[in-house]
Amino acid sequence: MSDNTVRIQDDLFQAVNGEWLKTAVIPDDRPTAGGFAELDQNVEKLMMADFEAFAKGEKTSDIPEMKYAIRLYQKVLDVQERNEKGIAPVLPLLEKILTLKSPADLSENAAGFLLDGIRLPLQLFVDTDMKDATRHALNVMGPDIILPDTTYYEEGNPAGGQLLEIFSGMAASALSKTPLSEQEQQAFLADTLAFDALVAKKVKSQVEWADYVAMYNPMDLEEAAAYAAPFDLKKVLSDLFGDHAPSVIIANDPKALKEMNGYFSEETFTKYLHWAYVRTLLDHTSLLSEELYAIGTTYRRALMGIPTDPTLQKRAYQTASQIYSEAVGVYYGRTYFGEEAKQDVVNLVKKVIETYKLRVSKNTFLSPATKEKAILKLSTITIKMGYPDAVHPFFSTLVFDEADSYFDLRKKLSRIRLQFELDQLTMPVDRRRWGMPGHMVNACYNPFVNDITFPAAILQKPFYSIHQSISENLGGIGAVIGHEISHAFDNNGAKFDENGNLANWWTEEDFKAFNALTKDMIDQFDGIPFHGGTVNGELVVSENIADNGGLGVTLEIMHTLPDPDFKAYFINWAKVWCLKAKDEYIQLLLASDVHSPNELRANMAPRNFDEWYEAFDVVSTDQMYIAPEKRISIW
Numbered sequence: 141m142s143d144n145t146v147r148i149q150d151d152l153f154q155a156v157n158g159e160w161l162k163t164a165v166i167p168d169d170r171p172t173a174g175g176f177a178e179l180d181q182n183v184e185k186l187m188m189a190d191f192e193a194f195a196k197g198e199k200t201s202d203i204p205e206m207k208y209a210i211r212l213y214q215k216v217l218d219v220q221e222r223n224e225k226g227i228a229p230v231l232p233l234l235e236k237i238l239t240l241k242s243p244a245d246l247s248e249n250a251a252g253f254l255l256d257g258i259r260l261p262l263q264l265f266v267d268t269d270m271k272d273a274t275r276h277a278l279n280v281m282g283p284d285i286i287l288p289d290t291t292y293y294e295e296g297n298p299a300g301g302q303l304l305e306i307f308s309g310m311a312a313s314a315l316s317k318t319p320l321s322e323q324e325q326q327a328f329l330a331d332t333l334a335f336d337a338l339v340a341k342k343v344k345s346q347v348e349w350a351d352y353v354a355m356y357n358p359m360d361l362e363e364a365a366a367y368a369a370p371f372d373l374k375k376v377l378s379d380l381f382g383d384h385a386p387s388v389i390i391a392n393d394p395k396a397l398k399e400m401n402g403y404f405s406e407e408t409f410t411k412y413l414h415w416a417y418v419r420t421l422l423d424h425t426s427l428l429s430e431e432l433y434a435i436g437t438t439y440r441r442a443l444m445g446i447p448t449d450p451t452l453q454k455r456a457y458q459t460a461s462q463i464y465s466e467a468v469g470v471y472y473g474r475t476y477f478g479e480e481a482k483q484d485v486v487n488l489v490k491k492v493i494e495t496y497k498l499r500v501s502k503n504t505f506l507s508p509a510t511k512e513k514a515i516l517k518l519s520t521i522t523i524k525m526g527y528p529d530a531v532h533p534f535f536s537t538l539v540f541d542e543a544d545s546y547f548d549l550r551k552k553l554s555r556i557r558l559q560f561e562l563d564q565l566t567m568p569v570d571r572r573r574w575g576m577p578g579h580m581v582n583a584c585y586n587p588f589v590n591d592i593t594f595p596a597a598i599l600q601k602p603f604y605s606i607h608q609s610i611s612e613n614l615g616g617i618g619a620v621i622g623h624e625i626s627h628a629f630d631n632n633g634a635k636f637d638e639n640g641n642l643a644n645w646w647t648e649e650d651f652k653a654f655n656a657l658t659k660d661m662i663d664q665f666d667g668i669p670f671h672g673g674t675v676n677g678e679l680v681v682s683e684n685i686a687d688n689g690g691l692g693v694t695l696e697i698m699h700t701l702p703d704p705d706f707k708a709y710f711i712n713w714a715k716v717w718c719l720k721a722k723d724e725y726i727q728l729l730l731a732s733d734v735h736s737p738n739e740l741r742a743n744m745a746p747r748n749f750d751e752w753y754e755a756f757d758v759v760s761t762d763q764m765y766i767a768p769e770k771r772i773s774i775w
């Protein structure tokens with residue numbers, strides 16, 4: 141798997157993955173192939189075969205929630221019922237929107253709309269209170285816009301106009317199935333686009349969202365309600381929470397809230413209603429006939445460059461495994477992930493954490509007081525490995541009747557989930573909850589609870605194998621573990637303490653030094669040309685700090701091995717980022733993803749470390765060389 145025409149010293153990613161990239165074919169129903177995507181495809185194939193066997197009664201599971209997952213899987217496969225009904229099931233929801241005459245009417249109905257999945261001119265959700273990680277807070281933000289980011293609405297961005305054209309075609313097709321007259325359909329669509337453009341002027345961009353602390357703006361309900369008027373925010377919260385309605389909310393996007401009243405002039409309110417009609421319709425096409433399903437995926441597929449929808453069977457599996465995620469993840473983990481491997485990786489995580497502490501203690505830019513706090517934070521990280529011991533009780537509440545229509549049962553399940561999330565407002569934070577299910581090929585760090593999650597599905601080759609060398613495992617899962625731990629100390633994580641509270645545990649001087657390093661990391665990536673676009677250094681900085689920390693800590697471990705193979709380490713690092721992606725998808729990620737493109741992750745991160753230069757004799761005339769004074773090491 142190597143491309144001999146490219147020297148590793150010039151392009152590690154191409155040298156390692158080039159041969160594969162030449163012939164690899166991206167599946168028609170996916171935006172990418174290789175690396176994570178390939179593992180994900182394999183997991184999907186394996187699990188679909190199991191779901192089929194369950195559905196045929198050839199297999200049974202002792203996980204009770206799996207029964208419902210399988211039943212849902214079968215319901216998706218039964219297209220006849222959905223095709224017979226066409227658009228009819230969603231019409232009552234859409235009609236509710238058109239009965240509204242005023243913002244007062246909207247306030248009267250908003251709580252019900254929220255639970256019904258009807259689009260409102262704001263979004264409400266319950267999450268951990270950033271300043272007190274034991275309890276929850278109610279967050280308020282503006283509506284989602286149609287385009288992937290507000291920057292697409294900026295003048296001179298040709299992608300925005302093209303995408304809106306595709307969106308309009310899709311919306312027009314869906315609207316043509318409604319009872320609206322042709323004239324109304326056109327007016328609804330025009331109003332939708334106009335309202336969305338207005339929203340885009342008020343809500344945050346992806347770069348602004350990448351700053352976690354900027355989301356924490358506690359505001360008295362009275363003040364928030366005054367901004368939202370004539371929309372009656374107090375009435376809505378009292379309908380949703382009764383006596384438990386909060387007196388303080390968190391304005392995630394203060395400008396969006398402060399300017400919300402701009403939606404309620406008579407003319408704009410009508411535009412909102414039409415926007416809500418169109419967007420709510422499109423939110424529901426996946427629960428309707430096959431024809432509407434296909435219409436409803438057009439825009440998303442265009443965004444990612446995906447020519448075709450997944451097969452019905454894949455959709456059935458994907459739907460069931462998303463809704464009953466933890467049950468499916470526990471099944472996957474118990475069936476395909478060995479106890480031996482689990483223990484081995486837990487030991488590796490512990491080793492990474494211990495080495496991280498050592499590195500912090502040797503760190504040259506921190507004072508002893510800050511070091512002590514950082515080490516405390518490392519000592520208290522909770523490790524969630526593979527899959528939970530038991531399925532969270534919430535999943536046993538996701539029940540429906542055999543007689544329910546597909547539309548009704550999906551609405552029932554959405555409502556149960558939403559109500560559960562809202563009910564958390566008065567409950568303590570449940571640290572047993574897992575951020576990702578066992579069958580997901582990914583890993584994460586949650587700064588609000590200071591825990592790391594490694595689903596079973598990522599714990600396989602090339603990331604990890606008991607049959608791979610330790611050097612390879614360190615360049616794969618080791619670096620990923622180090623990456624996730626580093627999120628505790630990236631530009632966002634650094635602002636939360638060991639309990640997950642937003643708190644300043646830094647001395648002023650140390651934080652200044654850290655900020656200077658963060659700035660260096662922004663500069664290292666900012667403006668790098670990639671597939672016709674450029675990297676936004678600020679958008680991707682936290683992930684790059686995490687990659688930097690991941691390599692730093694695992695290279696330190698490498699030095700302690702009796703027989704380290706640094707070549708194998710860097711080659712496997714490049715292998716895990718192997719990826720071929722549709723060009724549309726690359727552009728989408730450049731504009732909205734907090735990760736740098738895989739190719740750059742593979743090629744930029746190593747050059748900050750002396751070990752890279754030593755392993756492959758990289759010298760100043762090589763492409764993957766940077767001068768020692770430009771090399772960045774943060775953690």
Ligand SMILES: [Zn+2]
Nearest residue numbers: 623627683686
């Ligand atoms: Zn990350």
